[in-house]
Amino acid sequence: MAAGTQGSLNLTNEQPDRHIYHMDEDKHEIALSTKNLEVYYGDHLALQDADLSFERFKITSLIGASGSGKSTFLRSLNRMNDDVATVKGNIMYRGLDINSQDIDVYEMRKHIGMVFQRPNPFAKSISDNITFALKQHGEHDKAKLAEIVETSLKQAALWDEVKDDLKKSALSLSGGQQQRLVIARAIAMQPDILLLDEPASALDPISSAKIEDTLMELKKRFTIIIVTHNMQQASRVSDYTAFFHTGQVLEYDLTRKIFTRPKVQMTIDYVNGNFG
Amino acid sequence: MLNPKQSDKLASIILYTIAGLVILILAALVGYILVQGVPHLSWHFLTSSSSAFTAGGGIGVQLFNSFYLLIITMLISFPIALGAGVYLHEYANQKSRLIQLIRTAIEILSSLPSVVVGLFGFLLFVVQFKLGFSILSGAIALTFFNLPLLTRSVEESLRSIPDLQREAGAALGLSRWETVGHIILPAAVPSIVTGVVLSAGRVFGEAAALIYTAGQSAPALDFGDWNPFNTASPLNIMRPAETLAVHIWKVNSEGIMPDAAAVSAGASAVLIIAVLLFNFFARFLSNVLYKRLTATK
Numbered sequence: 135m136a137a138g139t140q141g142s143l144n145l146t147n148e149q150p151d152r153h154i155y156h157m158d159e160d161k162h163e164i165a166l167s168t169k170n171l172e173v174y175y176g177d178h179l180a181l182q183d184a185d186l187s188f189e190r191f192k193i194t195s196l197i198g199a200s201g202s203g204k205s206t207f208l209r210s211l212n213r214m215n216d217d218v219a220t221v222k223g224n225i226m227y228r229g230l231d232i233n234s235q236d237i238d239v240y241e242m243r244k245h246i247g248m249v250f251q252r253p254n255p256f257a258k259s260i261s262d263n264i265t266f267a268l269k270q271h272g273e274h275d276k277a278k279l280a281e282i283v284e285t286s287l288k289q290a291a292l293w294d295e296v297k298d299d300l301k302k303s304a305l306s307l308s309g310g311q312q313q314r315l316v317i318a319r320a321i322a323m324q325p326d327i328l329l330l331d332e333p334a335s336a337l338d339p340i341s342s343a344k345i346e347d348t349l350m351e352l353k354k355r356f357t358i359i360i361v362t363h364n365m366q367q368a369s370r371v372s373d374y375t376a377f378f379h380t381g382q383v384l385e386y387d388l389t390r391k392i393f394t395r396p397k398v399q400m401t402i403d404y405v406n407g408n409f410g
Numbered sequence: 411m412l413n414p415k416q417s418d419k420l421a422s423i424i425l426y427t428i429a430g431l432v433i434l435i436l437a438a439l440v441g442y443i444l445v446q447g448v449p450h451l452s453w454h455f456l457t458s459s460s461s462a463f464t465a466g467g468g469i470g471v472q473l474f475n476s477f478y479l480l481i482i483t484m485l486i487s488f489p490i491a492l493g494a495g496v497y498l499h500e501y502a503n504q505k506s507r508l509i510q511l512i513r514t515a516i517e518i519l520s521s522l523p524s525v526v527v528g529l530f531g532f533l534l535f536v537v538q539f540k541l542g543f544s545i546l547s548g549a550i551a552l553t554f555f556n557l558p559l560l561t562r563s564v565e566e567s568l569r570s571i572p573d574l575q576r577e578a579g580a581a582l583g584l585s586r587w588e589t590v591g592h593i594i595l596p597a598a599v600p601s602i603v604t605g606v607v608l609s610a611g612r613v614f615g616e617a618a619a620l621i622y623t624a625g626q627s628a629p630a631l632d633f634g635d636w637n638p639f640n641t642a643s644p645l646n647i648m649r650p651a652e653t654l655a656v657h658i659w660k661v662n663s664e665g666i667m668p669d670a671a672a673v674s675a676g677a678s679a680v681l682i683i684a685v686l687l688f689n690f691f692a693r694f695l696s697n698v699l700y701k702r703l704t705a706t707k
């Protein structure tokens with residue numbers, strides 16, 4: 135931390151070109167961490183030496199310009215990139231390297247859920263959208279399933295809008311409602327960690343605000359990692375923020391530091407909107 | 411020089427003219443066949459068996475044969491096409507050499523002239539495997555003819571389901587099999603059904619592949635006997651079975667009954683009506699299924 139001396143009196147104007155917050159395992163409970171993560175699409179190196187730790191029950195935002203590798207990183211965390219990319223390095227979860235060959239990815243994804251940029255409900259009823267995967271995983275108790283439907287829809291702030299019509303096709307919902315349904319579907323699995331890739335980018339401000347409220351509520355129970363292009367959203371909802379630039383994490387710190395006193399010039403430019 | 415607006419207008423006029431011409435030709439063709447044939451249609455014509463030498467024969471047996479052969483063909487080809495389509499689109503590594511070879515083979519198979527498929531079926535199944543002129547031989551020949559198109563239509567149907575759905579399944583810890591079986595295939599049902607019904611229309615009208623496989627004779631059937639192992643039973647798949655399309659060809663090329671022209675016109679009208687019905691039915695069915703899938707229940 136040589137370059138990070140008391141910021142206010144930094145007269146030398148010297149700045150590090152990289153600053154990664156290293157979490158102290160004694161002070162923070164770490165839900166997930168990556169070590170030397172590298173992702174290749176064919177020969178193209180899309181992400182390199184990503185070393186990040188994510189604190190439990192906190193929200194971490196991933197920000198950065200288009201093509202900087204945010205989705206690539208996020209999708210690697212629950213192995214959604216297996217078919218398209220080569221992912222090297224370690225992803226530590228509960229003492230296991232979940233990036234290793236012998237991991238049962240289907241089992242792992244029950245613990246690390248994901249929500250995508252575009253809402254993708256199944257062409258099934260609202261309640262079936264939530265119960266389908268649970269049934270496949272062996273939960274057949276009707277009363278219990280009904281209870282899960284209700285609690286997860288409540289947690290996703292959708293319950294009041296759909297409670298009278300749970301048998302309605304999910305495709306008849308609006309985009310914002312569909313996205314909240316998809317979030318409900320993900321949390322119904324009771325994952326530890328929830329990965330969200332720009333979940334509100336296609337939504338109107340009201341739906342978007344609802345999803346933000348939902349996230350704030352959800353972090354009591356889940357660890358959340360969210361990709362967003364919306365700086366206000368990142369600063370409002372998240373505890374930590376990682377700034378991605380051309381396939382590298384240039385700065386990772388507490389959100390309030392990233393948005394008030396970032397240490398890396400690139401980050402300063404990006405969060406202030408004069409990026410070029 | 412034309413300005414953009416004028417050239418736009420000119421292009422629309424040309425395109426509309428071409429489209430109109432196509433519709434006109436189609437309408438004239440269908441209209442002619444219907445006008446010629448419909449007056450000969452009667453309940454008697456549709457239900458009685460044909461007669462080789464005397465006037466007043468019907469197409470009852472041929473009509474039944476066409477439908478029965480179609481069902482047997484679909485029973486053989488649909489499961490194969492479904493399996494192949496699902497494998498090719500959901501499982502296979504698209505870049506692998508083998509898969510590209512299979513795709514090329516399917517392309518070639520789909521462009522084989524049906525008369526060649528028929529002769530191949532004759533040599534292999536009728537003669538070599540001693541299946542004789544039979545519904546089974548005909549159904550196998552039609553399967554060769556139908557399989558590539560059906561496989562491709564299954565593949566297209568699966569392609570129309572966005573990858574987002576597959577990712578949704580994977581992100582919930584569902585295996586690929588669970589995702590395909592419970593999410594992708596059900597969502598693809600409307601368009602798969604449309605593909606099946608449309609291909610049924612084509613199979614129904616096929617003649618060349620059947621002349622030397624299902625045969626050119628239509629022995630009288632006993633519609634009281636539904637034991638598939640009896641020779642006169644309509645359900646027997648080892649009996650020769652001239653279909654409607656083959657009958658039309660036969661009557662026109664060597665028919666010696668006095669009312670050959672009338673029989674041919676009537677049978678053609680029935681064939682055209684059946685094929686049109688298949689097309690309308692395909693549309694209707696896919697609309698209904700699509701609505702049931704998406705609309706509020």
Ligand SMILES: Nc1ncnc2c1ncn2[C@@H]1O[C@H](COP(=O)(O)OP(=O)(O)OP(=O)(O)O)[C@@H](O)[C@H]1O
Pocket residue numbers: 175178180198199200201202203204205206207218
């Ligand atoms: N499936 C893929 N195949 C090949 N290259 C890919 C693929 N997905 C992403 N890339 C490349 O990897 C790099 C990072 O892309 P990524 O999608 O991770 O960016 P991103 O930060 O999520 O951008 P955005 O904000 O636009 O979503 C880009 O150069 C992109 O072209």
Ligand SMILES: [Mg+2]
Pocket residue numbers: 204205206331361
């Ligand atoms: Mg992205």
